[in-house]
Structure formats: structure tokens, C-alpha cells
Amino acid sequence: MASIYLQTFGCQMNAADSNGIAHQAWSMGCTFTTNPEQADIIILNTCAIREKAESRAYGRIGQFKALKEKNPAAKLLVCGCLAQKDRALMRERAPFIDALLGPREYGKLKETLTAWGVATDAPPPDALFRAPAAEEDPGQGGFDEYAHLRALVNITRGCEKFCTYCIVPYTRGPLESIPPEEIEAQIKMEVRRGAREITLLGQNVNSYYHPASKLDFSGLLLRVGAIQGLTRLTFLTSHPKDFGPDVVDALSRLPNVCPRLHLPMQCGSNPVLRAMARLYTIEEYLEKIEHFRARLPGWALTTDIIVGYPTETEADFLRTLDVVQRGTFESAYIFSFSPRAGTPAATMMPQVDPKEKIRRLQAVNAAQNEATRRFHESFVGETVSVLVQGPSKKDATRLAGKTGHNTTVVWPRDGRTDGMPLVDVTVERAFNWGLAGQAA
Ligand code: SAH
Ligand code: SF4
Ligand code: F3S
Numbered sequence: 001m002a003s004i005y006l007q008t009f010g011c012q013m014n015a016a017d018s019n020g021i022a023h024q025a026w027s028m029g030c031t032f033t034t035n036p037e038q039a040d041i042i043i044l045n046t047c048a049i050r051e052k053a054e055s056r057a058y059g060r061i062g063q064f065k066a067l068k069e070k071n072p073a074a075k076l077l078v079c080g081c082l083a084q085k086d087r088a089l090m091r092e093r094a095p096f097i098d099a100l101l102g103p104r105e106y107g108k109l110k111e112t113l114t115a116w117g118v119a120t121d122a123p124p125p126d127a128l129f130r131a132p133a134a135e136e137d138p139g140q141g142g143f144d145e146y147a148h149l150r151a152l153v154n155i156t157r158g159c160e161k162f163c164t165y166c167i168v169p170y171t172r173g174p175l176e177s178i179p180p181e182e183i184e185a186q187i188k189m190e191v192r193r194g195a196r197e198i199t200l201l202g203q204n205v206n207s208y209y210h211p212a213s214k215l216d217f218s219g220l221l222l223r224v225g226a227i228q229g230l231t232r233l234t235f236l237t238s239h240p241k242d243f244g245p246d247v248v249d250a251l252s253r254l255p256n257v258c259p260r261l262h263l264p265m266q267c268g269s270n271p272v273l274r275a276m277a278r279l280y281t282i283e284e285y286l287e288k289i290e291h292f293r294a295r296l297p298g299w300a301l302t303t304d305i306i307v308g309y310p311t312e313t314e315a316d317f318l319r320t321l322d323v324v325q326r327g328t329f330e331s332a333y334i335f336s337f338s339p340r341a342g343t344p345a346a347t348m349m350p351q352v353d354p355k356e357k358i359r360r361l362q363a364v365n366a367a368q369n370e371a372t373r374r375f376h377e378s379f380v381g382e383t384v385s386v387l388v389q390g391p392s393k394k395d396a397t398r399l400a401g402k403t404g405h406n407t408t409v410v411w412p413r414d415g416r417t418d419g420m421p422l423v424d425v426t427v428e429r430a431f432n433w434g435l436a437g438q439a440a
Contacts, residue, residue, distance in 0.1 A: 001029055001030065001031055001122070002025075002029075002030045002031075002040040002041055002113070002116070002117070002118045003030070003031050003032070003033045003038060003039050003040050003041070004022075004025050004030050004031070004032050004033065004039060004040070004041045004042075004043060005032070005033050005034070005035065005036040005038075005039035005041070005042045005043070006018060006021065006022055006032065006043045006045070007036075007042075007043070007044050007045070007060065008045040008080075009044075009045065009046055009047040009053055009056060009057055009080070010045070010046065010047025010049065010053060010080060010081065011047065011049070012152055012199065012201055012236060013103070013154070013172070013201060013203070014045050014046075014047060014080055014081070014103075015152055016152035016153070016154055016201055017045060017079075017080070017103060017106065018045050019152065020106060021043060021045070021079070021106060021109060024106070024109050024110060024113075025041075025109075025113060025118075028110065028113055028114075028118050028119065028120055028122060029118065029119055029122025030113070030118060036064070036067060037067060037070075037071070039074060040073070040074060040075065040116075041074070041075045041076075041077065041113070041116065041118075042064055042067070042074060042075070042076045042077070043077045043079065044057065044060055044061065044064070044076070044077070044078050044079070044080075045079050045080040046078060046079070046080035046081060046082035046083055047080060047081050047082060048080075048081040048082040048084075048085045048086070048167050048171055048340070049081070049166075049167060049168070049338075049340075050335065050338035050340075051338045051339075052338070053082075054082055054086075057078075057082050061076075061078065061090075061094055061097070064076050064096075065094070065096050068096050075098045075099070075116050076096065076097050076098050076099075077097075077098060077099045077100075077101065077112065078090065078094075078097050078099075078100050078101075079100070079101040079102070079103075079105075079106070080102075080103060081102075081103060081167065081168070081171035081172065082171075083100045083101060083102055084102030084103060084104075084170075084171040084172075085167060085170065085171050085342075087100050087102070098116075099112050102171065103157075103171060103172050103173075104157070104158070104172065104173050145390070145419075146388050146389055146390045146421075148193055148194045148195060149194065149195060149196045149197065149387060149388065149421050150195060150196070150197045150198075150199070150387070151187075151190035151193075151195040151197070151198050151199070152199050152201050153183060153186050153187055153190065153198055153199065153200055153201060154178060154201045154202065155177065155178055155183055155200045155201060155202050155205060155208050155217075155220065155235075156175060156176060156177050156178065156201075156202035156203070156204070156205065156207065156208055157172065157173070157175070157176045157178070157202075158172045158173040158174045158175045158176055158203070159172060159175060159203035159204060160174055160175045160207075161203070161204060161207075161239060161241075161277075161279075162277060163266075163276055163277055163278060164275065164276050164277045164343060164344040164345040164348070165276060165306065165309065165337060165340065165343055165345040166340070166343060167340040167342070167343060168203055170342060170343075172203070175204075175207060177207075177208050177209055177210045178210075179210055179212070179213075180210055180213055180215050180220060180223060180224075183200075183220070183224060184223070184224060184227065187224055187227055187230065188227060191227065191228075191229045191230055194421075196230075196231040196232060196387055196421050196422065197231065197232035197233075197234065197258075197387055198224075198230060198232070198233055198234070199234050199235065199236060200220075200221075200224070200233070200234070200235040200236075201235075201236055202235075202236075202237070203237060203239075204237065204238070204239035204242065205217055205235050205236070205237065205238055206238050206239055206241075206242035206243050206244070206247060207239065207242050208220055216246075217242075217247060218244075218246040218247045218249065218250035219250075221233075221235075221247070221250040221251065221254060221257075222250050222253065222254070225250075225253075225254040225255075225256060225257065230256055231256060231387075231422070232256060232257075232258050232387065232404065233254065233256050233257045233258065234257065234258040234260065234406075236262055237262055237264060237304075238261065238262065238263050238264075239264070240263055240264070240265070240278070240280050240284070240285050240288060241278070241279040241280050243263060243288055245291060248291060248292050248295045248296065249295075251296060252295055252296060258404040258405070258406070259296070259298055259299040259300060259404050259405055260299060260300040260301075260302065260404065260405050260406050261292060261296075261299060261300070261301050261302070262302045262303070262304075263285075263288075263289065263292075263301065263302075263303060264303050264304035264305075265282075265285055265303045265304070265305060265323065265329075266278055266304060266305060266306050267282075267305065267306065267309065267312070267316065267319075267320050268282050268316075268319040268320035268321075268322060268323040268324075269282065269312070269315070269316035269317075269319040269320060270282055271311070271316060272309050272311065272312050272316050275309065275310075275311055275345075275348070276306075276309060276345070282319070282323070286323075286328075289301060289328070299405075300330040300331065300375070300405040300406065300407075301328070301329050301330055302329060302330060302331045302332060302333075302406070303328075303329045303332045303333070304332070304333045304334075304335070305320060305324070305332055305333070305334045305335065305364060306335050306336075306337050307320065307334065307335070307336055307337065307357060307360040307361050307364055308336050308337040308352040308356065308357030308360055308361070309337045309345065309352070310337070310345055310348040310349065310350060310351045310352065311348060311349075311350065312337075312352055312360075317360050320364060321360075321363055321364055321367060324364055324367045324368050324371065325367045325370075325371075327371045327374065328371075329368065329371060330371070330372065330375040330405070331368070331372050331375070331406075332364075332368045332372075334361060334364050334365050334368060335361075336357040336358065336360075336361045337352065337357060339351070369432050372432055373430065373431070373432050375407075376407065376430035376431065376432070376434065376435055377430040379403075379407070379427045379430065379435055380427050380428065380429065380430050380435075381426075381427065382426070382427055383424050383425065383426045383427070383440045384403045384407075384409060384424070384425055384427060384435070384437075385403065385404065385422055385423075385424055386401035386402065386403055386409045386411075386422065386423050386424070386425050387401050387402055387421065387422055388400075388401040388417075388420065388421060388422070388423060389401045389402065391413065392410050395410070396413075397412060397413055398410045398411060398412055398413055399411055399412075399413050399417060399418075399423070401423065403435075407434050407435060408433060408434030408435070409425050409427070409434060409435045409436070409437065410434070410435075410436050410437075411423070411425050411436065411437050411438055411439050412438065412439075414439070416439060417439045423439055424439065424440040425437045425438065425439055425440060426438050426439075426440045
């Protein structure tokens with residue numbers, strides 16, 4: 001019986017793909033280990049979104065080279081977005097890699113594992129399938145008892161937006177919407193397995209369209225929102241261009257949808273938004289969120305921002321900073337532009353000086369931290385419902401979880417709440433990173 005070590009970098013799409021990979025391997029009789037030295041097969045699911053993600057993956061591949069020298073029988077499969085983007089380079093520079101599979105090629109996984117001697121007809125072990133937690137930290141690749149409470153369900157594959165900085169359309173290919181019956185069946189299966197929160201996944205969920213059933217994203221939301229037993233429903237990511245009032249309307253009618261919206265702004269200045277090919281102006285963006293705020297009060301709005309995009313001037317940057325300073329977002333992921341070879345922005349001139357990019361990143365981060373802390377402070381004294389994630393990584397005497405707004409909450413472990421999927425916590429203190437309190 002082959003033992004697999006699986007490590008995942010990157011976004012939730014990769015986490016969802018890793019679950020699929022693990023499930024396929026499990027159904028062929030494979031088991032999982034958290035120790036690569038004990039594995040017969042090492043699978044690394046990689047990301048190429050920024051330079052840093054790439055160098056981490058290459059660093060890990062280098063470690064596996066040394067490991068394979070000690071144990072030449074072990075097989076190394078590199079998959080995911082970087083495997084797709086750098087396939088030729090990896091073949092040339094890392095010939096010790098036994099197989100490469102891009103994000104649209106997991107249909108070939110069985111074939112690959114079979115060629116390595118994994119029996120296809122081995123019955124799955126009796127135990128219920130549990131995907132190894134998709135953790136970047138190798139030491140954390142556990143199988144924790146809470147992981148099944150959350151499930152990721154793809155509704156689209158690929159992306160055709162071709163934002164000028166982004167590698168994803170090249171690594172994940174054209175847009176494809178998954179038939180609603182398949183989505184429904186997967187959600188029902190996850191709910192049967194104990195999932196309390198379902199995240200519908202797509203690079204741009206608003207571009208969902210299934211021609212045969214004439215179903216768009218708002219229709220899909222209403223359809224899956226009615227599934228019995230589903231406690232929390234949420235979705236990632238929305239592109240502002242296609243985010244319309246019909247979606248806001250559907251969200252306002254769903255009792256189990258989490259009160260949060262992730263709507264990446266990227267930049268607060270029109271010339272840069274145009275250069276990024278984001279297909280909206282900042283005025284259109286702000287109008288959309290004004291409508292959203294009016295219809296869905298109490299929701300958390302989160303965003304992605306890139307600073308230091310080529311041609312970004314001080315004035316452009318100050319517009320972004322201003323939007324953040326006004327407290328527009330409850331939380332934000334802020335990135336410094338990282339040139340991706342093959343994308344138009346990589347060769348666009350002038351590029352922003354690396355030191356200047358860091359300065360802009362820190363300024364926007366500081367402004368957002370203020371807004372995030374204010375948001376967290378508004379919960380002090382309130383009781384919030386928390387979906388448990390498990391023992392806190394920093395302090396195992398505490399449990400940690402997330403509110404419907406996706407805010408982290410920690411509370412002391414006293415045995416009373418151990419094993420419970422959802423816990424009511426009375427908030428005592430607020431921090432930049434989240435909230436601390438006591439089980440109610
Ligand atoms: N499909 C999603 C985002 C996918 S990538 C969307 O369109 O919103 C997640 C985030 O990474 C992006 O929103 C963007 O802010 C950031 N990102 C993508 N490419 C980048 C690059 N080359 N440099 C820095 N940040 C980047
Ligand atoms: Fe990348 Fe733009 Fe597609 Fe998002 S919408 S994945 S940023 S190309
Ligand atoms: Fe990375 Fe691919 Fe996701 S590049 S962010 S793993 S879509």
C-alpha cells in the first residue's frame with residue numbers, strides 16, 4: 001500500500017484540488033503520512049501567483065531532491081499552477097521530478113499512480129475518507145478532527161479575464177462552469193460527511209453560467225442555498241465587473257449565507273485600473289459597494305489590493321490609500337506587484353522601484369490595520385457564533401475558529417467546548433488579528 005505525503009501551496013482552488021487528488025489516491029488504496037521521509041509518493045501542489053510563492057515551491061522541490069537521493073524508490077509528483085507555468089523549465093532543471101501535472105490535468109492522476117505500482121482495484125480502507133489538511137507548513141500537514149466541517153466546492157474552472165498582471169488564466173485555462181447537478185451532489189455529499197460551511201469557489205464566481213439550465217450565479221446561489229442541513233454558505237471570489245444587483249438580491253434572500261463579501265478592488269485609481277484591464281472604474285466600484293452596503297447592512301467587505309503596479313504614480317497610490325483610510329474595507333489582502341513572465345504587466349514601463357513598492361505596501365497595510373481593528377472592537381461585549389477550526393496554532397490551550405464575518409476568535413479550552421462544531425463565544429478583547437473571549 002503506497003503512502004503519500006501531500007503539501008499544498010497557494011489559494012483555495014489549490015486546496016480544493018488537493019482534496020480531489022487525495023480522494024482519488026485514497027480510493028486507489030493509498031494512505032497518507034505527514035512525514036515526507038516515510039512517503040512512497042510525494043505530491044507538491046504549487047502556486048505561481050507571485051515570486052514568493054514560486055521561490056517557496058522551488059525551495060521545497062530542492063529539499064525533495066535531497067530526500068530522493070536518500071530514498072531513490074520514492075516518486076515525486078509536482079502539480080498545480082507552477083507545474084503548468086514552468087513545465088519545460090522543470091523538465092530541464094529538475095529531471096529528478098517523476099511527473100508534472102497542471103491544474104487541468106488531474107484526470108491523468110490515476111494513470112500516473114498506476115504506473116508507479118499503486119493498485120487501482122485496491123478497496124479503500126474502511127476508515128472514512130479524511131483529506132490531509134491543506135497546510136503550507138510541512139509540520140502541520142495533519143488530519144485534524146475539525147477539517148471536515150468546512151468544504152470547498154468548485155463552481156467554475158479557469159479564468160478568461162486576463163487582468164494584465166495575473167498568471168492564473170495561463171495556468172488554469174479557459175472558463176468552464178460546472179453543471180449545477182454536480183455542484184449540488186457534491187454539496188450534499190459534504191453535508192452528509194459533516195460539513196457545516198460550504199465555500200463555492202471560482203476565480204470569478206459571478207461569471208458562472210450554465211447554458212443548458214440557463215442558470216447564472218444568483219440562480220445558483222438560490223438553488224444551493226436551499227440544500228437541507230447547510231449551516232453556512234459563502235463564496236470566493238467576485239469580480240466587480242460582473243457583480244450585479246441580482247447577486248445582492250439573492251444574498252439578501254438566503255438565511256444561511258455568511259455576511260461577508262470579498263470584492264477585490266486592486267487599485268483606487270482609474271489609469272491604473274485601466275492598465276490592469278480590470279474593466280471597471282473606481283466610481284463604478286464604489287457605487288456597487290454603496291448599493292451592497294444599503295441592502296446588506298452588517299456585512300463585512302474584504303478586498304485585494306496591489307500596490308506598485310507599473311506606471312503607478314504617487315498620486316495613483318494616494319487614491320488607493322485614501323479609499324482604505326476612509327474605512328471602506330473590514331479587511332484586506334495587500335500585495336506588492338510581482339512581475340509574472342509572460343503577462344503584459346511584466347514588461348510594462350516604468351516599473352516601480354522595489355523599495356518604493358515596500359513603502360506603499362506598508363502605508364496601505366497600516367491604514368487597513370486601523371480599519372480592521374475598529375471593526376474588531378465593535379464586537380467587544382457581544383456573543384458571536386464561531387465555527388471551530390481546532391486548537392490555536394500559537395497556544396494549544398485555546399481553541400480557535402471563525403465567525404460568519406470570517407474573523408478569527410480564540411477562547412480557553414476547558415473541555416466543555418471540545419469536539420463541538422459551533423461555539424458561542426462572548427468577546428472580551430479585540431486585536432488586529434481577531435478576537436479573544438470565553439465560551440458563552
Ligand atoms: N480571481 C481573483 C483573484 C485571484 S489571485 C480576482 O480576480 O479577484 C488573488 C490576488 O492576488 C489578486 O486579487 C491580486 O490582488 C493578487 N495578485 C495577482 N497577481 C499578482 C501579481 N502579479 N503581483 C501581486 N499580486 C498579484
Ligand atoms: Fe487573475 Fe483577473 Fe482572473 Fe482574478 S479575474 S484570476 S486577477 S485574471
Ligand atoms: Fe496560486 Fe494558482 Fe491559486 S497561481 S493563487 S494556486 S490559482
